Amino acid sequence: MAELTYRDAVARGIAQEMARDPDVIFFGEDVAKAGGVFKATVGLYEQFGPRRVRDTPISEQAILGAAMGAAMTGLKPIAEIMFSDFIAVCFDFIANEFPKSRYMSNGQTKCPLVVRTGNGAGSRFGAQHSQSVENWCMMIPGLKVVAPSTPLDVIGLLAAAVRDPDPVIFFEHKSLYAVKGEVPDGEILDTLGTAKIVRPGKDCTILALALMVPRALEAAKRLKEQHGIDCEVIDVRSLVPLDTQTILGSVARTHRVFTVEENPRLCGWGAEIASIIADEAFYDLDGPIVRITTPHIPLPAADILEDMVLPTVDRIAETVRRSLSA
Amino acid sequence: MAKTRDRGTAQTAGNPSGLPSLPGLNDDIGEAKRLELYRSQVEIRQAEQRAYDLFLQNLVKGTSHLSLGQEAIAAGFAVAMKKGDLTFCTYRGHAHTLARGVPIEKVLGELMQRDNGLMRGKGGSMHLTSEEHGVMGSYAIIGAHLPIACGAALTAQYKGQDFVSVCFFGDGTTNIGAFHEALNFAVIWKLPVIFVCENNLYMEYTPIHEVTAVHNPAGDRASAYGLEKIVIDGNDADVVYREAQKAFAKARAGGGPSLIECLTYRHSGHSRADPAKYRPEGELERWKEKDPIKVYRERLKQFGIRQNVIDDIDKDVLRVVDEATEACKAAPNPPTDIIFTDVYADGGWAWRN
Ligand SMILES: Cc1ncc(C[n+]2csc(CCOP(=O)(O)OP(=O)(O)O)c2C)c(N)n1
Ligand SMILES: [Mg+2]
Numbered sequence: 212m213a214e215l216t217y218r219d220a221v222a223r224g225i226a227q228e229m230a231r232d233p234d235v236i237f238f239g240e241d242v243a244k245a246g247g248v249f250k251a252t253v254g255l256y257e258q259f260g261p262r263r264v265r266d267t268p269i270s271e272q273a274i275l276g277a278a279m280g281a282a283m284t285g286l287k288p289i290a291e292i293m294f295s296d297f298i299a300v301c302f303d304f305i306a307n308e309f310p311k312s313r314y315m316s317n318g319q320t321k322c323p324l325v326v327r328t329g330n331g332a333g334s335r336f337g338a339q340h341s342q343s344v345e346n347w348c349m350m351i352p353g354l355k356v357v358a359p360s361t362p363l364d365v366i367g368l369l370a371a372a373v374r375d376p377d378p379v380i381f382f383e384h385k386s387l388y389a390v391k392g393e394v395p396d397g398e399i400l401d402t403l404g405t406a407k408i409v410r411p412g413k414d415c416t417i418l419a420l421a422l423m424v425p426r427a428l429e430a431a432k433r434l435k436e437q438h439g440i441d442c443e444v445i446d447v448r449s450l451v452p453l454d455t456q457t458i459l460g461s462v463a464r465t466h467r468v469f470t471v472e473e474n475p476r477l478c479g480w481g482a483e484i485a486s487i488i489a490d491e492a493f494y495d496l497d498g499p500i501v502r503i504t505t506p507h508i509p510l511p512a513a514d515i516l517e518d519m520v521l522p523t524v525d526r527i528a529e530t531v532r533r534s535l536s537a
Numbered sequence: 538m539a540k541t542r543d544r545g546t547a548q549t550a551g552n553p554s555g556l557p558s559l560p561g562l563n564d565d566i567g568e569a570k571r572l573e574l575y576r577s578q579v580e581i582r583q584a585e586q587r588a589y590d591l592f593l594q595n596l597v598k599g600t601s602h603l604s605l606g607q608e609a610i611a612a613g614f615a616v617a618m619k620k621g622d623l624t625f626c627t628y629r630g631h632a633h634t635l636a637r638g639v640p641i642e643k644v645l646g647e648l649m650q651r652d653n654g655l656m657r658g659k660g661g662s663m664h665l666t667s668e669e670h671g672v673m674g675s676y677a678i679i680g681a682h683l684p685i686a687c688g689a690a691l692t693a694q695y696k697g698q699d700f701v702s703v704c705f706f707g708d709g710t711t712n713i714g715a716f717h718e719a720l721n722f723a724v725i726w727k728l729p730v731i732f733v734c735e736n737n738l739y740m741e742y743t744p745i746h747e748v749t750a751v752h753n754p755a756g757d758r759a760s761a762y763g764l765e766k767i768v769i770d771g772n773d774a775d776v777v778y779r780e781a782q783k784a785f786a787k788a789r790a791g792g793g794p795s796l797i798e799c800l801t802y803r804h805s806g807h808s809r810a811d812p813a814k815y816r817p818e819g820e821l822e823r824w825k826e827k828d829p830i831k832v833y834r835e836r837l838k839q840f841g842i843r844q845n846v847i848d849d850i851d852k853d854v855l856r857v858v859d860e861a862t863e864a865c866k867a868a869p870n871p872p873t874d875i876i877f878t879d880v881y882a883d884g885g886w887a888w889r890n
Contacts, residue, residue: 273718276687
């Protein structure tokens with residue numbers, strides 16, 4: 212057992228998979244000799260050498276295209292897109308190429324790759340380096356989409372993503388890189404498509420992802436202490452595949468649902484989950500499903516402004532309290 | 538049912554005419570290869586002409602982009618390939634797919650969106666793929682497959698395998714970012730990939746010179762990536778074949794990528810919807826003088842190949858195309874259950890439990 216940061220967990224997860232499988236290669240901008248702009252890949256170049264850990268030019272299309280071509284022909288590439296906002300300049304590969312080649316070729320083409328990317332706000336970087344864009348990927352048939360919230364989940368889900376035969380977009384939250392957590396020794400392997408009940412409760416269900424998970428947990432603690440409200444918190448972890456059974460099971464017990472989403476409101480991931488619950492568990496509900504999201508705006512840079520727009524512990528706790536007492 | 542031909546086996550060394558080799562044919566290419574180059578071009582020509590006829594009969598659905606007039610490039614490269622080499626092509630990819638030996642019936646079947654199609658109608662004319670023949674997909678988003686070909690070349694390099702990735706694209710593609718990213722990538726990592734620009738003088742409807750900073754869209758960009766400027770006659774299969782061989786040798790020897798611009802012209806419109814009215818008068822006629830199949834028939838005669846040998850190839854290909862057409866007409870539509878297959882690697886489409 213060791214205490215590891217989320218950042219170090221990324222490197223450990225990649226190293227675990229590279230040591231296990233010589234077909235795993237890793238490349239991206241500044242990831243090798245410099246260890247990544249977020250220092251999440253420090254030591255990999257030294258451990259695995261320049262054949263397997265490569266610095267690329269600033270060519271997001273070439274990075275993802277090369278990852279796809281390598282994946283089609285027998286390698287298991289992990290490609291890094293430094294900031295998830297940059298997915299916009301190589302979206303063709305994410306939207307049109309990775310997820311459609313198997314289908315269009317009637318099952319001939321494989322695409323087992325992982326795109327790791329730094330997602331989310333909190334660094335005061337402004338509207339083009341702070342977005343939560345997991346919903347951009349969630350909407351595309353053929354992709355898998357994962358967003359871990361703890362160091363342990365980083366390793367386990369990254370390992371699962373690398374071993375998965377489909378293209379996986381792996382969202383690391385930039386504001387979680389410094390967060391520490393207990394991680395057991397030895398190989399760690401988790402399962403895609405599984406949500407985790409991170410706090411059991413009976414009065415309501417709070418669904419959260421990535422940075423919103425610790426905030427939801429903190430809000431749940433406060434609600435219990437100050438108002439006696441017992442929240443169940445679920446870390447959704449995997450948007451595709453989506454573990455609807457865990458979510459619907461929780462709704463059947465608590466009868467109230469809140470989503471806590473960092474993505475801007477329109478077509479955020481919680482909208483789809485809310486629609487599934489409304490379709491399939493409507494009569495389990497004692498009140499409306501409430502989505503707590505970033506408003507539908509570009510993100511401001513200034514700290515006091517950015518702090519106001521992301522769902523905070525205060526906003527989560529207050530929204531839950533008010534809704535349940537209404 | 539058309540026979541699958543395999544470019545990489547000893548079969549290519551035989552003499553399909555069954556005649557003894559004539560003196561004078563043994564230059565660097567030789568009679569057997571020449572007949573192979575000719576047959577490949579004729580197969581593409583006849584299959585695509587048939588596709589056009591079937592379109593007029595409302596039997597080819599969706600879109601289609603023909604390579605009529607550009608056959609020498611597909612044939613020249615494919616004949617130079619070894620088994621295991623990989624082809625990446627565009628929506629204008631019937632030619633490249635056929636040239637790797639994919640049966641005509643499979644291609645026409647896909648164009649007619651029947652169950653016997655190469656992808657059973659799931660991909661359509663713009664996405665022909667046959668991995669068993671090394672056809673690693675046809676890509677309809679301009680430029681996307683250049684980086685993908687780099688990635689396949691990376692596999693070859695990483696695993697020490699000697700296959701080469703060949704990526705075909707048009708003149709218009711040289712103006713999209715992925716082209717430039719891929720070239721730089723291929724050069725810095727010295728990847729075994731060959732980029733083949735088929736300069737047919739037009740992007741969709743706009744003449745390429747009106748929208749390009751340089752005269753040779755690919756050739757004049759080569760120096761920016763430290764590559765040799767190579768611009769060749771893309772209507773002469775011998776020229777293409779020889780240039781391809783050089784590029785393959787370089788790639789297999791670890792010499793890295795090549796960028797080859799082949800000058801050519803498409804006889805038909807951009808796609809089946811395009812009557813190509815934007816072309817200046819006489820341009821098509823001038824290029825038809827340089828029709829690659831006409832050029833090659835002359836070439837065969839110069840090398841002493843008898844007219845009846847040439848006619849026999851034409852007739853045999855026509856027979857294959859006729860049989861393929863009948864098979865496609867008789868083939869059923871794809872079953873609807875394939876709508877939900879192969880979205881994910883488990884064979885299905887489930888995104889939730
Ligand atoms: C990214 C992108 N932009 C535009 C198009 C529409 N489009 C399809 S083919 C084509 C022309 C391509 O010209 P060129 O590269 O010369 O190839 P050719 O069709 O002449 O073989 C265009 C603009 C597209 N498919 N993808
Ligand atoms: Mg063109």
